[in-house]
Amino acid sequence: MRYLVFLLVALATLPLRAAELTLTPTEIQEWKAVYGEIETRDRVPARARLGGTIVALDVTEGDRVAAGQILARVQDEKLSFRLRAVDAQIESLNTQIETARTDLSRGESLRERGVVTVQRLDQLRTQVDILEGRIESTRAERRVIEQQVAEGDVLAPETGVVLSVPVSRGSVVTPGEVLADIGGGGAYVRLAVPERHATTLTEGGRIAFGPGSGLEAHEGRLAKVYPRIEGGRVLADIEVPGLEARFVGRRVPVRLPVGMRPALLVPQTALTRTGGLDFVTVTSPDGPVRRTVVPGQEIARDGTVWREILTGLRAGDTVVLP
Template sequence: MQWIWQMPSFKISCAALAAALALAAAGALLVTGASRAANESEAGPARPALTVTQAQPQRSTIALRLAANGDVAAWQEASIGAESHGLRLTEVLVNVGDRVQAGQVLARFATDTVQADVAQARASLLEAQAHAAEDQANADRARSLQATGALSVQQIAQLTTADKTAQARVQAAQAGLDAQLLRLRQTRVLAPDGGVISARTATVGAVVSAGTELFRMLRKGRLEWRAEVTAAELHRITPGTRVSVTTAGGAVLEGRVRMLAPTVDPHTRNALVYVDLPAHAQLRAGMFARGEFDLGSSAALTVPQQALVLRDGFSYVFVLGADQRVQQRKVQTGRRVADRVELLAGLDAQSWIAVQGAGFLNDGDLVRVVASQDSTQKTPVAQAKHAPSAIH
């Protein structure tokens, strides 16, 4: 077999066969490339991934508001206690929640002992007055006889002194009677002012000492909101500032700042702001409430809230380019009013951004913008439709 491989004619045939195979492979590659190019030309350019609406940032006026939390408390509280000592409580006329007027009788104590003391004091006064009348008559006679010499100077002085002493005893007896009459009046517990009874410890039959609290009252029925504000924000609030307060039940009340606390808590660095509140059925002392202080307004650059995309804790918008591709741009947000958000940095007023459908976009995506009648006026588009690819 070795001599067959060494024949010249056989070597030429093998070389021709190899060349033919190489030409066939090159032809196949050319045909494959031509067909791929033809397919790409028939498919056309890349198709948009999503249909979006567009809008430009708007210059608008936004109210400056300062949010705060706090408790509802009584404007002032009145403590109503017993003024007499050792008397038995016989009648309680009001209960918690009752609205009372100034001077109204709230409770009564037993008056038997006090009335006996009043009678005794009145009798002592009558006795003192009788002695005083006798001593005064004696002093008058002595003074009339002074010129005759019938009585010595010492005797006249003793009668005059007795007259003055008797008059002093009358005044002391009168004071004792007044004290007992005062005790008699104190057997009736009166409301010092109008308001609402907030607490009651009075119990019928109890014998209480002077100073024991029987009732607690919200004066005038007035309540206030005590908001906690940081020391850095305290200077922005002044007396008379309007405040919108929302109760735990959802009621919204309009109040006004009455005063600012003169001190700041050294532990929390917060100060109290006292806000007068109108009467409302849902208000209760001790309840929690939140509110906002109206600090005026200022101009701001705003975008629709739908245009913002939150990713990794940051806010982004997608800016539309001339080639209909979007560029993801990080922005800094501020206040929120209804469906619009203030932009503090990251976007200029001339940029067009994607609104509806922005949450499905990625940086560099090709989009199709929905034409609307508002787009020619450079105002945000109110409504738009997602493409089927975005829905699914």
Template sequence: MLLAACGSKTEEAGGAGDRRPPQLVAAMAVPMEDYAPTLVALGTVTPRQSVAVRPRADGQIDSIAFAEGDYVRAGQVLFRLDPRQAQAALAQARAQLASAVATEVQARADFERAEALVGKGFISGTVLDQRRAAAEGARAQIASARAQVNNAETQLSFLTVTAPISGRTGELQQRLGANVRQGDAALVTINQLSPIHVRFLVPAADIAAARAVLRQGGGRVVAKTQVGGEILATGKLVFLDNNVDPGNGGVTARAEFANQGDALWPGAVVNVELPLAAPTPHLTVPEGAVQTGRDAPFVWAVSTTAAAAAPKTDAGAAAGAARGAGATVQMRDVIVAGRLGGKVYLSSGIKAGDQVVVDALARLKDGDAVRLKRPGDAQNAAQIAGRAGAPPPTAPAGAAG
């Protein structure tokens, strides 16, 4: 019996020696916050209209009436080409019109005289028919000459190149004095910046929800910077492509922004956020508090059993429990409703008010004893966990897990 007792004491001593010391961790109470399932994607800014201004006639550039990068309005003069040859052609056409008018006057007078003489028998009916044909031919020559004048005026107008749309000009492709030909490469490109579009991809899982948003007026789309998440502009969904991309199963979407102040610039890549449903309350934890498990994501929940076991009269024990004395951690599987802005919104797995660990997660094991940091330190740790764990916006936030 003595040997058995000694053996029992030795085992107890060995078990105490193997027990892990309490880990110092930061924890926070889980709040409820409103969350709407949100599509988060990368978008590319594209102009609503982009027009390459090309010459419609041959000529030498005589003048350029704008500077590169200027904002121009539709109809504003951009280039003037050498007009001398076109002006000469117009003068020639007008002269031919005047000649045709004079010929018609003479032919009409001859026909009128023939009409008066044929009744008196001085000329035959054949001559009258000839005079009538000559008068009608003269009238046709006037119509042809007028068409030539219109054509010459049109060709002359092509030598003054105007802006087809309002927008901002790009780099000049032809300089003063250059000879250009009809249909040559663009002289300059104009991009319409207000309103402006952002193109992005809607994953297959969110197509139905995005279509519902479009039917209801387009919702509220937010464009943010990739670094810092600063809001650049807010707009609405205006377009979903009519075909699913077989390569990725998604649909191309386009959002429109008023773009006052040109905050969005063509070619820029921005983060796009599109709420897909009305917001509802969800359990909210920092991104870094959610770990990836073998079967499901999980959090470390703090269990302070000492507080429940301490008598109400034992104020010291209750205070110690509040500071984490006798606390342990438990692995809790959770269901993720979405991720947005460094936060994870949970559907289930924990309850509002539960304490979850927000730092020192890698050192923990299920059932470990822990000591909690002061509230101020815990708050700082939660903020750091939210910033450090924020994922890149390449997938819809509404996907569970």
């Protein structure tokens, strides 16, 4: 009995064997720190359809507009003169046709009594038809001028925000001149990535944002990679849910995945710090040995924080875990 008690006490005083981890290279995502700019998906100019003077300008930079909303009004004084001239022609033709219809009615009455010939009556009818045609042609000309006047209203091409207004009230513009730039279709982040990373960009990939961007809590998606390389850089667009185009052109830091690389990872709890140095305990033929290491970035996996070891360990080492 005494022997059994002695054995139990001896076993209780033996140190428990610590957990161990054999290091093997692990593929981790490599990130490239770049800057992106917030842009609107569409940037459409609102152009003048009529040449003339801007008599009304109802928007300024930053205003929200709806598709079809009147942004400005261009007026051409010559169209007003043409309208008055056409109205005068129509009034004169109306007077002439009233006289012609009266003559035709009188001629029909005289024809019944045999006073007027059929030829003269046909001439009267022809004169009425000619005047009616001239009136309809003049009215059509007036409708064309009215449409030109209506085209003086500059309309918003789509719903969005006014990015720039390069003109002012009283300016003289020509047909096709830009009166305002409208940004619409939502906002996205545009990147200009060095061309050496072009082959690593995959549409649909997840994008993270760096500290100070204000978008750390958001995750973007690489929506489009443009095929043209300009100035040694590739353009790419990132979709970010809920991104607002309040400040178009604002630069934000972006962490861009550019490939995978092997790394040695140990749990954060395996590191100890003494005298400003970091140590990891590994096994050796002579027992546990503390090695000085240089840790790298933190990586969260399955709810555990791991640290990359840059120097001090190699693949195959067995790390003693607490």
